[in-house]
Amino acid sequence: MSSSEPLIPEEEEELRKPSLLQNLCGCALCLVAIPIACLGLCCCCAVGTADNVVNKAQGKRWNQVENKWVIDNLAEEETGVKDLPKDDDDILKVKDDELEKGDAAAATAEGSSAVKDMEYYEVLGVAADASSGQIKKAY
Secondary structure (H helix, E strand, O other), X not given: OOXXXXXXXXXXXXXXXXXXXXXXXXXXXXXXXXXXXXXXXXXXXXXXXXXXXXXXXXXXXXXXXXXXXXXXXXXXXXXXXXXXXXXXXXXXXXXHHHHHOOOHHHHOOOOOOOOOOOHXXXXXXXXXXXXXXXXXXXX
16 A cells, blocks of 8 residues: 555545444443543542541541641640639629729720610610619610
């Protein structure tokens, strides 16, 4: 054959349909190739899941802020919390003392004692200028 002759003769230009054997070989190739290709993807997912299981078994938790696994040291946190008061009486006492002294500007964070929403006062049945003691008693 010379290089100028076409590989398929001109009279046979129409495409030949694949035979039954060629169809079966194509199907078999797909049945083998697709699971092997997906196996790589599945292994990546399995490794990620295994990492989660191992970290959780080690007592770690995922911190979304830091984007990493962290271990909570509850004993260390407990020592930090021991110094905090068990209730808010110390804060309320300072506020009551400020009110008694007549320093209303220091007692309120905004510096004004005007009530913006009366709903809670109405539910308790107290006036807007009621003392904290009267509010506690009505509560």
